[in-house]
Amino acid sequence: MKKLILMALVIFLGATVNSTFAQKETKVVCFKSSMDCENCQKTLTEHLRFEKGVKDLKVDFNTNTIFLEYKTGKNNDEAIAKSIEKKGYKAEKISEDEYHALVDNQEVKKE
Amino acid sequence: MKNILVLFFYVCFPVISFSQSISGKVFGKGEKGEKQPLPGVHIYWENTQNGVASNDTGNFEIKQKEGQHMLVFSFVGYTTKKLHVHGSAPLEVVLEPNLEIEEVTVVQKDRGTYMSKMDPVHTVRIGNAELHKAACCNLAESFETNPSVDVSYSDAVTGAKQIRLLGLDGIYSQLQTENMPNLRGLATNFGLTYVPGPWMESIQVSKGAASVVNGYESIAGQINVNYKKPDDQEKLFLNVFASAEGRKEFNGNTNMKVKGDTITTGLFVHASDLSKRNDHNNDGFIDEPLMQVVNVFNRWKYNNFKGFMAQAGIGFMNEDRLGGQMDFREDMERTVENPYGINIKTNRLEGFLKGGYVSPNGRTAVALLSNFAYHKTNSFYGLNDFDADETRFYANLVLTRDLDIYGKNTINSGVSFVNDHFNESLYSNPIARTEQVPGVFAEYTLKPNEQFTLMAGIRADFHNNFGTFVTPRMHMRYRFSENYTFRINAGKGYRTANVVSENIFLLANARPLLWSDDSFQEEAWNFGASFIQDYVLFDRDLQINAEYFYTRFQSQLVVDRETSAENIILSPLNGKSYAGSLQFDMRYQPVERLDVLLAYRINDIKQTIGGVLKEKPLTSRYKGLINLNYTTNLKKWMFDYTIQFNGGGRIPVVSSDAAIATGPEEFDPFTVMNAQITKYFRYWNIYVGSENLAGFKQKNPVTDAAHPYGEFFDATNVWGPVLGRRIYVGLRFHLNH
Numbered sequence: 001m002k003k004l005i006l007m008a009l010v011i012f013l014g015a016t017v018n019s020t021f022a023q024k025e026t027k028v029v030c031f032k033s034s035m036d037c038e039n040c041q042k043t044l045t046e047h048l049r050f051e052k053g054v055k056d057l058k059v060d061f062n063t064n065t066i067f068l069e070y071k072t073g074k075n076n077d078e079a080i081a082k083s084i085e086k087k088g089y090k091a092e093k094i095s096e097d098e099y100h101a102l103v104d105n106q107e108v109k110k111e
Numbered sequence: 112m113k114n115i116l117v118l119f120f121y122v123c124f125p126v127i128s129f130s131q132s133i134s135g136k137v138f139g140k141g142e143k144g145e146k147q148p149l150p151g152v153h154i155y156w157e158n159t160q161n162g163v164a165s166n167d168t169g170n171f172e173i174k175q176k177e178g179q180h181m182l183v184f185s186f187v188g189y190t191t192k193k194l195h196v197h198g199s200a201p202l203e204v205v206l207e208p209n210l211e212i213e214e215v216t217v218v219q220k221d222r223g224t225y226m227s228k229m230d231p232v233h234t235v236r237i238g239n240a241e242l243h244k245a246a247c248c249n250l251a252e253s254f255e256t257n258p259s260v261d262v263s264y265s266d267a268v269t270g271a272k273q274i275r276l277l278g279l280d281g282i283y284s285q286l287q288t289e290n291m292p293n294l295r296g297l298a299t300n301f302g303l304t305y306v307p308g309p310w311m312e313s314i315q316v317s318k319g320a321a322s323v324v325n326g327y328e329s330i331a332g333q334i335n336v337n338y339k340k341p342d343d344q345e346k347l348f349l350n351v352f353a354s355a356e357g358r359k360e361f362n363g364n365t366n367m368k369v370k371g372d373t374i375t376t377g378l379f380v381h382a383s384d385l386s387k388r389n390d391h392n393n394d395g396f397i398d399e400p401l402m403q404v405v406n407v408f409n410r411w412k413y414n415n416f417k418g419f420m421a422q423a424g425i426g427f428m429n430e431d432r433l434g435g436q437m438d439f440r441e442d443m444e445r446t447v448e449n450p451y452g453i454n455i456k457t458n459r460l461e462g463f464l465k466g467g468y469v470s471p472n473g474r475t476a477v478a479l480l481s482n483f484a485y486h487k488t489n490s491f492y493g494l495n496d497f498d499a500d501e502t503r504f505y506a507n508l509v510l511t512r513d514l515d516i517y518g519k520n521t522i523n524s525g526v527s528f529v530n531d532h533f534n535e536s537l538y539s540n541p542i543a544r545t546e547q548v549p550g551v552f553a554e555y556t557l558k559p560n561e562q563f564t565l566m567a568g569i570r571a572d573f574h575n576n577f578g579t580f581v582t583p584r585m586h587m588r589y590r591f592s593e594n595y596t597f598r599i600n601a602g603k604g605y606r607t608a609n610v611v612s613e614n615i616f617l618l619a620n621a622r623p624l625l626w627s628d629d630s631f632q633e634e635a636w637n638f639g640a641s642f643i644q645d646y647v648l649f650d651r652d653l654q655i656n657a658e659y660f661y662t663r664f665q666s667q668l669v670v671d672r673e674t675s676a677e678n679i680i681l682s683p684l685n686g687k688s689y690a691g692s693l694q695f696d697m698r699y700q701p702v703e704r705l706d707v708l709l710a711y712r713i714n715d716i717k718q719t720i721g722g723v724l725k726e727k728p729l730t731s732r733y734k735g736l737i738n739l740n741y742t743t744n745l746k747k748w749m750f751d752y753t754i755q756f757n758g759g760g761r762i763p764v765v766s767s768d769a770a771i772a773t774g775p776e777e778f779d780p781f782t783v784m785n786a787q788i789t790k791y792f793r794y795w796n797i798y799v800g801s802e803n804l805a806g807f808k809q810k811n812p813v814t815d816a817a818h819p820y821g822e823f824f825d826a827t828n829v830w831g832p833v834l835g836r837r838i839y840v841g842l843r844f845h846l847n848h
Contacts, residue, residue, distance in 0.1 A: 037207075046847075049745040050793035057745055 026055050028069045029077045030099035034090040035061040047087050051080060063102045066091070133182070134172040135202030137165045139189060146205060149186065151472045153517045157181035157193065157561065164516045185518065186473050208416065232566070232586050233598055233641050233658065234317040235259060242311060243789060243798075244740060244751040248352060248360055248383070250311070250336060251303035255785055255802075256753050258696050258710030258736045259316055260334075262303075266616045267812035267826040267833050268434040268453050270400040271300045276331045277318060277660045277692040278714035278730060282606070282613055283635070285321065285329035288336045289422075290480060291463060292326055296531060297486045297501040299613045301457065305428055307381040307406060309350045309362040309843070312339045319639035319660055320584045320602025323552045323568035324509060324523055327582040330604035330635045331662060331690075341366050341377035341412045344847045352841035356399065356834075357387030360841075366848070374413050379426075381406040390437050391835050392808060394816040396826070398834050400434035400453070421466035428459040435493075436819065445494055451819030453619060455490040474513040481506040492618035493819065499535040499612055504528075523568070524553040535629075537611055542629045546607060547575040564588040572605075577632045580605060596643040606633050608668035610681050617670070617679050619826040625678035634665040654698045664688040667718070672728070672763040672828075674721035686719025690727075708738040714758075726761045729830045731780075733758035749789040751800075757781050762828060774814065778830045781807050795844040806836035 035041055041061040048066070049057055053074025058067040068080060077093065084091035094102075137154070138146035148169030155162030156179040165171040173182070175196070182202075185191040189206040196202070237257065244256050251272040254260040261275040274281040286294045286302060294302030314336050321333040339345060343366055352360040360383040367376050385402045392398065410424030432455040433441055439452035463482035470476070487500040507527040514520035527550045535542040554568030566586040573579050584602030591597065610626050617624060641658035667684040674680060696710035712734045716727040726732075735756035742749045759780045787800030809831035815823040 047793075049747070050791075054745065 025072050026069050027072050027077075028067070028096055029080060030068070030094050030096055031066040031081065031084060032090070032092040032094050032098075032102075033064050033066055033084065035059075035064055037061065040089065044084065044087060044089060048080070048083070051075060051083055060103065063105075065094075065099055065102050067099055067103075132172050133175050133196055133202065134170070135204060137169045137171065137184060138203070138205045139186075140205060140208055149189075149206060151474070151516055152184055152186040152189075152206070154182065154184055155517070157183050162517050189473075232317045232321060232600065233319060233639065234315055237314040237316065239312065242308060242314075243749070244738075244753075244787065248358075249304045249308050250306035250314070253308060253311070253314060256708075256738045256740075256751070257316070258694065258708065258712065258734070258738075259318065261731070261734060263831075264829050264833055265300065265827070266619050267829050268396060268400065268619045269300075269455065269616050270304075270402065270432060270434065271616050272303050274303060274334075275730070276316070276334070277662065277690060278712075278716050279331040279662060279690050282608075283329075283331040283604075283662075285325065285333045286336075287325065287333060288482075289338060289463065289465070290325065290335060291465070291482045291507070292328060292505060293461070293482060293484070295328075296484075296503060296533065296609060297488055297499055297612050298459065298484070299609070300616060301430070301455075305406070305430075305459070306336055307362050307379075309348060310338050310364060310379050310381070310408070312337045312343075318641075318658070319586075319600040320604050320637045322523075322566070322586075323554055323570040323582055323584050324507070324525070326507075326527065326529075327550070327570060327572055327580070327603075327605045330606065330633075330637055331660075338379070338408075338410070339364060339366075339377065341375035341410055342368075342372055342414065343377075345845055346848045347844075347846040349844040350841060352839060354837055354839040356385070356389050356837055358385040358399075358402075358839075359383065368848075373415060374411070376409065376411045379406075379408040379410075388437055392810075392812070392833075394811065394813050395436050396813050396816055397434050397437060400432045402430065402432050404428070404430045418469040418471060419466070420468075421464075423462070423464045425462040426460070428457070428461075430455075430457045430459075432456075445491065447494070447820040451493050451824075453490075453492050455488065458487045460485045474516070474518075476511040478509045478511070479506070480509070490615075492615075495538065495618050495623075497535070497537050497611075497615055497618065499533065501531065501533050503531045505530075519557065519559050521556040521558070522553065523556070524551075526551050533609070533612070535611055537615075538623070542611065544630060545575070548572050562590045574632075576630075577607075580632075580634075594645050596645075597641075598643075599638075599640045601636070601638045603634070603636055605635075607631075608633050610668060614670060614681060617827050620679065621820075621822050621824040622672075622675070622677060622679050624681060625675070626681040628683065631666070631668070631683055633667050635662050635667070636665070637662045648699070651700045652698075656694075656696045658692075658694050660690075660692045662690045669718055669720055671720050673765055676765045680721075684719060686722070687724055688718045689716075691715040702741075704742050704744070706738075706740040708736070708740075710734075710736040728761045728763040729828065730760050731758040731830075732760055747791050749787075749791070751785075751787045751789075753785045755783045757783065757831070760830060762830065774811070774828075778809075781809075781831050783807060783832060794846060795842060797840070797842050799838075799840045801839070802837040803832050803834065804836060808832055808835050 038061060041059050045059045048054060048068060053071035054068060055071060056069035081091040081093065137149045137152045139149040150165055150167045150169060152165040153162055154165065154171050154173055163171055163173045180196050182194045182196050183191060184204055184206060186206060189208055192204060192206055241256060242253060251262055254262050259276065263273050265271045265273045276284045282299055285292055294305060314334065316334050318332040321329040345366055347365045348363060350362040362381050364377060364379040369376055383404045389398045390396065406428040408424060408426035413421045435452035436450035439450040441454060443449045461484040465480040467476060467478040483504045485502050490497045507525060509523060509525040511521065511523050514522060529548040531546040533544050550570055550572035552568065552570030554566060557565040568584050570582045571579060582603050586600045588598045607630055609630055610628060639660040641656065644655045646653045664684060667688050669682055669684050671680040692712060692714055694712040696708065698708050700706055714730060714732055716730055717724055718727050738753045740751050757780060759778050762776055762778055764776050782805065784804040785802050786804055787798055789796055789798040809829065812829050812833045814825040814828060815821055818824060
């Protein structure tokens with residue numbers, strides 16, 4: 001009984017640790033897009049989170065930006081851009097600095 | 112540079128904004144998503160009473176004072192929108208339509224369970240995320256991760272599942288599907304298993320006497336199930352499930368657009384089968400009854416996007432249960448020479464029709480809700496036969512009117528009608544009766560600001576057998592700061608006790624049932640108070656909830672298994688009966704994406720049984736629950752673990768000197784654990800899990816199992832799990848429009 005509780009906890013902690021440390025080489029790519037509602041944000045998030053190698057993802061329709069981090073061996077910028085366009089949205093590549101400028105600007109406004 | 116300017120402007124803004132006005136225009140999304148100016152929208156600063164309404168062209172102007180920056184746009188039939196206002200540029204706001212009249216929209220992001228702070232009724236919403244945490248084969252199994260609702264088997268042979276809310280039997284909670292009372296009468300015992308999990312979109316559990324709009328029945332609370340809607344995003348959903356014990360299940364639903372978004376239809380299918388006889392406790396009895404179920408439902412939705420909406424549906428269910436001794440076969444002649452067996456065959460046809468209209472200014476709404484059910488059961492328990500059918504019709508017409516443009520005063524009023532006809536037959540005694548109950552109700556909601564809500568309602572019902580009775584109910588919510596929400600409620604509830612049918616599982620024992628009235632009215636008062644505290648601890652939300660509910664019965668059906676060695680006596684309460692329930696729960700995320708729920712509840716349930724005020728038997732004195740839920744980043748994996756600590760309780764024993772087969776008078780505390788792992792892919796997900804991981808089982812759930820026709824046989828003294836560890840695996844597939 002106690003063993004089982006312990007086992008369950010270990011599984012939990014294992015999962016936590018796993019996702020924190022088991023990262024290989026990754027690359028970040030940012031896009032400016034053409035979403036016009038919260039639903040688009042949801043659709044794109046659902047779509048992109050299952051693209052190959054995706055590790056982190058932020059889709060925001062307010063600033064119309066997409067931030068995506070992926071494992072370098074598993075995917076590339078062009079394929080991801082294509083995948084966004086396939087869903088009917090623009091995927092205009094921007095630099096990480098440009099992305100942060102857009103998002104931070106928005107955050108200042110929000111506060 | 113631009114950033115700095117904005118920042119500078121923002122810093123100075125409160126100073127220069129003293130006499131500033133914000134102006135703008137509000138639009139609503141129309142039929143094809145086009146924008147239309149929206150008049151009459153209530154626009155106000157959050158947490159204040161300063162509000163204006165948009166004019167005929169949708170334009171508005173509102174004064175902005177220091178510290179006011181969250182502007183709220185609210186309009187009946189549209190989703191409320193909050194906006195951070197910065198600068199003085201004219202605003203253009205588009206509201207999304209939300210025409211789900213009389214239906215609670217589930218506000219939920221990642222959290223599976225959501226406790227509303229706005230609703231005056233203490234309500235917990237269980238959304239899709241929570242439903243994914245458990246195997247979730249049907250409604251009865253959806254509450255495993257929920258601290259408020261207990262689920263248990265009512266006996267060791269039929270597989271009937273009972274829920275308890277506030278420690279009170281499920282019959283005292285009003286079960287609803289889509290805000291219409293359902294699964295009552297003959298469906299009481301097995302009704303929870305008639306709702307397949309994958310069909311559900313969400314469940315709302317509210318404690319204490321609910322709103323009078325839905326009838327006089329809820330005493331301990333209300334459980335409402337919302338099915339998936341035909342105009343959902345979901346195009347196709349398939350689910351298969353198999354357990355190591357041989358249970359196989361298939362669920363599927365599909366949505367079709369018949370005419371754009373105007374007419375949509377959804378088809379739901381469920382089939383399950385359990386044909387494997389398991390007897391892990393070696394008592395000669397099948398642990399879980401063999402079962403074949405087919406359940407189909409078709410629903411339609413019409414929405415003209417101009418304020419009118421209608422929905423209708425029809426469904427059919429067939430269920431065959433077989434329990435008893437391992438050697439029993441359905442075609443055997445039923446004599447004491449042959450093995451003991453139980454068979455329950457159920458056919459159920461049900462349908463609903465509802466429609467609603469919201470006036471163009473959004474201040475008046477009319478809704479008609481109606482459903483019907485035909486339910487037929489043919490069953491036997493050993494040598495006893497029970498056959499019954501029920502035909503039920505329900506209709507409720509509700510008029511909602513905002514008395515002012517801000518929606519501060521709202522009146523809900525209407526009329527309802529129930530016609531319920533029963534034919535039952537037990538020990539060859541035919542029982543037939545008809546209930547006809549027209550009713551009227553009115554409910555006033557005062558919401559002067561975001562902090563305070565008062566809801567007071569009253570209804571009168573005119574029962575053909577029990578005469579006229581009045582149901583008053585009151586709810587109040589007060590949020591005295593960002594962090595503290597306080598609620599109180601008081602109300603009366605009534606219900607008709609169907610003495611025989613709702614206790615029919617008691618036939619799985621040697622003593623015949625003895626009752627005086629076939630039906631009578633139960634009556635109770637319920638009082639409750641709850642206090643929710645919200646804090647931010649290390650950047651994460653911490654919610655602590657404390658609540659106390661007290662139910663006092665004036666009239667109640669009491670099951671007495673203790674006074675007589677010859678009979679189980681079903682008789683009206685003669686004396687006191689009450690139930691107190693004190694619960695604490697805490698929700699927090701100690702690590703990112705790890706949700707922790709800790710809950711503890713103390714039950715104090717006493718009933719006068721055979722002239723003595725006693726603890727209600729077979730009920731745990733407390734329940735503790737820990738639920739851990741972890742999802743990896745981007746929710747590709749989900750891990751869920753629940754442990755329940757159930758307190759001990761009393762076992763009913765006959766208080767005569769013939770104590771030969773009498774066992775212990777107490778059962779000990781026990782622990783049940785569940786765990787599940789889900790892996791998500793783009794179109795499908797797979798889950799593996801275990802119920803009752805540690806395999807705790809009640810010893811000897813069947814008393815004197817060796818002599819099922821003897822005088823001490825009893826399969827109804829069940830207080831804990833009958834089944835041991837169950838391992839299952841399942842697959843879900845979904846495709847969106």
